[in-house]
Amino acid sequence: MKVLVINCGSSSLKYQLIDSRSEEVLAAGLCERIGIDGRMTHTPSSGNTVVKNDPLPDHGAAIQAVLSALTDKAHGVISSLGEIGAVGHRLVHGGEKFAASVIINDEVIAEVEACNDLAPLHNPANLIGVRACRQIMPDVPMVGVFDTAFHQTMPPKAYLYGIPHQYYQEHKVRRYGFHGTSHNYVAKRVHHLAELDPDNSRVIVCHLGNGASVTAVKNGKSVDTSMGLTPLEGLIMGTRSGDLDPGVIEYIAKKEHLTLEEVLKVLNKESGVLGLSGVSSDFRDLTEAMEQGNEQAAVAVEAFCYRVAKHIGAYTAALNGVDAIVFTAGIGENAAHIRSMICDYLGFLGITIDEEKNAVRGKEAEISTPDSKVSVFVIPTNEELAIARETAALLGE
Numbered sequence: 001m002k003v004l005v006i007n008c009g010s011s012s013l014k015y016q017l018i019d020s021r022s023e024e025v026l027a028a029g030l031c032e033r034i035g036i037d038g039r040m041t042h043t044p045s046s047g048n049t050v051v052k053n054d055p056l057p058d059h060g061a062a063i064q065a066v067l068s069a070l071t072d073k074a075h076g077v078i079s080s081l082g083e084i085g086a087v088g089h090r091l092v093h094g095g096e097k098f099a100a101s102v103i104i105n106d107e108v109i110a111e112v113e114a115c116n117d118l119a120p121l122h123n124p125a126n127l128i129g130v131r132a133c134r135q136i137m138p139d140v141p142m143v144g145v146f147d148t149a150f151h152q153t154m155p156p157k158a159y160l161y162g163i164p165h166q167y168y169q170e171h172k173v174r175r176y177g178f179h180g181t182s183h184n185y186v187a188k189r190v191h192h193l194a195e196l197d198p199d200n201s202r203v204i205v206c207h208l209g210n211g212a213s214v215t216a217v218k219n220g221k222s223v224d225t226s227m228g229l230t231p232l233e234g235l236i237m238g239t240r241s242g243d244l245d246p247g248v249i250e251y252i253a254k255k256e257h258l259t260l261e262e263v264l265k266v267l268n269k270e271s272g273v274l275g276l277s278g279v280s281s282d283f284r285d286l287t288e289a290m291e292q293g294n295e296q297a298a299v300a301v302e303a304f305c306y307r308v309a310k311h312i313g314a315y316t317a318a319l320n321g322v323d324a325i326v327f328t329a330g331i332g333e334n335a336a337h338i339r340s341m342i343c344d345y346l347g348f349l350g351i352t353i354d355e356e357k358n359a360v361r362g363k364e365a366e367i368s369t370p371d372s373k374v375s376v377f378v379i380p381t382n383e384e385l386a387i388a389r390e391t392a393a394l395l396g397e
């Protein structure tokens, strides 16, 4: 089955057409600046990237542009839309309602909409993509794959905040976690690569990208993760602060004469390694700045690594030991020195890294030495493939 995987944001739409049997990516692309002006890049598997600057006034127009590109005579990869067997949508927040992927129908849309308050930036944008696809391809089955679903196995002791229980009962204020599709995919890969028994294994997955989170995976199930009600909790990220004393919010608001919304914007968009360094949210820029002697960049990177290491320590306790640690996503897959700096804290677990093996970028590899007490891996994540697999599986393919 050919599955169109859609990841729809407020002004962008990423897509891949994947053959679910061969797992080949037939085409991939990105529509950007939707509702502003419009820019599209489309890359067929066997050809060069095509860039188009046609207007994309709304998401419906973007989906139309994607379907035209996929069936285009020159750079298309299918002869008619009838070849698309299903659409798999990335959906960010499924609240407590969705512990697994679902076939999308009117009821599911209403239930996802009910979670909009929990992810006001993401869920409405995801649903715009769902609605646009349903309108244009009413007979094609669609599946929703949630970022939060994998973490629904967390026990109450991990997902409850230490606040009055009525806030959980009445408003569902709790920790949900994100990046679940990635954590699940990578955990399954490490079971295979490390020859672990999936039903008797303790894995810590470090998804380190612009957004970053660490998950403790016991017997294939998420038992704790660093993000919370929103993706702001946990690690220091590209632009997000991660954990802080909630008292900081009121203090900054008073000192800087900011509203609550303005402080949260600072914590989401102007903090993390960007805010700490004053240089960039991108680890390539930070590394360059560090090499040129920029001390603030160095402290930002140290704080990032230290926070990751502390979470690994905490999750080793949560799992009562650890069999394998995995690094994935932009930083985790590419930045050897960051992996190295994090693992430097883990000598107490008997972890040693082979720096030659650690020089790997964007490929599956074991980077620990043979005598390391815990195996450490780099595993590139592949959320699109995971969504295509889930979609095909739910539709009985």
Ligand code: AMP
Residues within 6 Å of the ligand: 208, 209, 210, 211, 238, 281, 282, 283, 284, 329, 330, 331, 334, 335
């Ligand atoms: P992601 O959100 O998973 O796409 O990761 C994006 C982040 O990965 C970027 O902001 C960079 O900080 C980081 N990154 C990507 N490539 C490299 C690289 N070669 N070296 C260091 N960091 C990288």
